[in-house]
Amino acid sequence: MSLFSVMNIAGTALAAQTLRLNITASNMANADSAASSIGGTYRARHPVFAPQAIDPWDFDQSANLGVKVTGVVESAAELRREYQPGHPLADEAGYIFLPNVNVVEEMANMISASRSYQTNVEIMEASKQMLARTLALGQ
Amino acid sequence: MFDLNQAIGIHAQTAILRARRAEVLAANLANADTPHYRARDLDFSALLNGELESSSLQRTDVRHFALGDTQDGGLELLYRVPAQASLDQNTVDVQAERAAFLDNAMRYQASLRFLNSRLAGLLNAFRGE
Numbered sequence: 001m002s003l004f005s006v007m008n009i010a011g012t013a014l015a016a017q018t019l020r021l022n023i024t025a026s027n028m029a030n031a032d033s034a035a036s037s038i039g040g041t042y043r044a045r046h047p048v049f050a051p052q053a054i055d056p057w058d059f060d061q062s063a064n065l066g067v068k069v070t071g072v073v074e075s076a077a078e079l080r081r082e083y084q085p086g087h088p089l090a091d092e093a094g095y096i097f098l099p100n101v102n103v104v105e106e107m108a109n110m111i112s113a114s115r116s117y118q119t120n121v122e123i124m125e126a127s128k129q130m131l132a133r134t135l136a137l138g139q
Numbered sequence: 140m141f142d143l144n145q146a147i148g149i150h151a152q153t154a155i156l157r158a159r160r161a162e163v164l165a166a167n168l169a170n171a172d173t174p175h176y177r178a179r180d181l182d183f184s185a186l187l188n189g190e191l192e193s194s195s196l197q198r199t200d201v202r203h204f205a206l207g208d209t210q211d212g213g214l215e216l217l218y219r220v221p222a223q224a225s226l227d228q229n230t231v232d233v234q235a236e237r238a239a240f241l242d243n244a245m246r247y248q249a250s251l252r253f254l255n256s257r258l259a260g261l262l263n264a265f266r267g268e
Contacts, residue, residue, distance in 0.1 A: 002158045002159050003158050003161065003162070005159050005162055009165045009169045010169060011169075013169035013171075016172075017172075022170075046161075049170070049172055049173040051166075051173055051176055065166045065169070066166065067170050067173055088168065097202065099188040112172065115233075116172055119233060120168060120169060122237075123165050124166055127161060127165070128243070129248075130158070130161065130244055133248055133251050134154075134251060137251060137258065138255065138258045
């Protein structure tokens with residue numbers, strides 16, 4: 001029944017958006033995590049979304065596509081390098097390295113993720129009503 | 140002879156197609172943030188006409204094709220033409236899709252209501268009170 005796969009589709013979207021929110025949260029939390037080397041510095045992470053067939057046995061796979069997270073990529077943007085000789089993590093030259101997290105971008109990402117989450121919750125709510133009415137047919 | 144399909148009429152097929160469309164629209168909304176995803180929809184009135192014709196046409200030979208019986212189960216999905224291009228080539232317009240989904244859900248419930256009243260009428264007739 002296709003109304004049940006509406007639930008599945010919205011469910012995959014909820015999972016994906018939750019992961020996106022999680023990643024945004026860890027980016028924001030680590031926005032100022034200093035380190036003494038380039039390799040040891042936190043880099044901003046971003047999820048990669050891709051369509052995913054809900055039911056592999058469905059002949060018409062082009063129709064019911066949920067969303068999945070195919071991976072999490074680290075941002076290749078330049079790390080911030082600051083001269084702070086007094087910092088306990090400063091290297092011999094007196095520099096510390098800070099993550100390449102763009103806080104403004106992350107905020108926009110967070111709002112977008114929570115909006116998408118809400119939309120999908122509403123879709124589930126609507127299809128729940130449709131299903132309930134269908135079950136009550138003839139009563 | 141009494142034909143239940145005829146008594147119920149068009150509404151059962153309509154509800155099935157509406158449920159199918161709800162699925163397609165939900166997939167669009169789920170992929171609102173997926174790069175390169177292209178929004179899809181189905182041509183409701185064309186499909187419903189196809190259903191009606193295929194149910195009324197008689198096949199006199201097994202080798203005849205049924206109407207609307209194409210490879211993808213008779214449901215031809217079309218791509219939506221985006222009103223505004225986006226940088227990641229995603230063509231989902233969330234507001235438009237939500238409006239379409241709600242519209243579709245309301246029409247589904249209308250079909251259910253019609254079905255319900257047909258069934259109630261039938262039950263009344265059966266009881267003969």
